[in-house]
Amino acid sequence: MKKYFIYILLYFTALPLFAQKEAQTSALIKVKLLKGLNITKIKGNLDFGEVILNGDGQKIIKQPDEGIEFVVSGHPNKEAIITYKPTLLTQSSNHGSNPLIFLPAVLQTGVNINFVSPSVVKSGSTILLNNQNGIGKTFIWVGGDIDIKPQSTEGNYEGIFTLTVAY
């Protein structure tokens, strides 16, 4: 009887033994390739034109929709941080003294290339790059104002305004 028990035991132990001579597992491989960021000027400029000094202080303003329009393109539905700061405008002939200060006003219209339903974009805030067929886009509009002081002297004032976007 003992011998039969061993045979039966062998039968039941041998089957799983031969069934588990292989094993397998897997791991998910992931990589997220982000489209690089680009800023492209669509139209416009930040030329305030000629201003006649009147001896009093005055503020000259260029509305964003009258300034420069840019498109920021990058990875769809990804947020990007936008930064900018006031710009000093100087006269090259005046060794940079008595500069004017350009205070930018930046707005965005999302995926709309036209100036429709704009919203303010503060420096350091994030903008969403809205998906357009696999490309993320947001349209940015830049205007601003310049305070002209009573003591400001005549001449051509220039400065470089820089707008930066980063993931």
Next chain:
Amino acid sequence: MKRAINLFFFIFLFSCNHSFAQITSTSARGFANLIVPLSITPLSGDLDFGEIILTGTPSTETISPHEGKLFEIVGHPNRFVTITFDDVQLDNSQWILIYGGNMGTIIFVPDVELENGKKIQSGDSARLMREGLLGKLRLWVGGTIDIAANQPPGDYRGLFVISVSY
């Protein structure tokens, strides 16, 4: 009668498993060598290359094995196991279904090594080191991907499969 019963059991065992054919003329105890079932399980880590910004120039990204995923093979102590795996093709097909754009593929070339740093090629054998009643071996898996200059953006995914056998 007793011989008939014996014969019955031998026929029964033979018909149930061809592996038993070799023992019909010898002692049944000859193959009662219980072997620990083989398993391979992930312990820690991942094979996530993270976010890479496309620059328009080709690049190679690497996860070194010890920064990748750790697997543990458990089986019979001191038995050799054969380890097999293949390159993996990643694609962004799921991503373009949502966002649009072009489909792309990337080949993941695995880099597998033992805890002692010995590199393992697919098809290599390694001995399961005794730890108590079990044999164990730990494998680190990293790898490399080549990103083309014109690689379409998106979330690329693929499944790395690793097999072990006695």
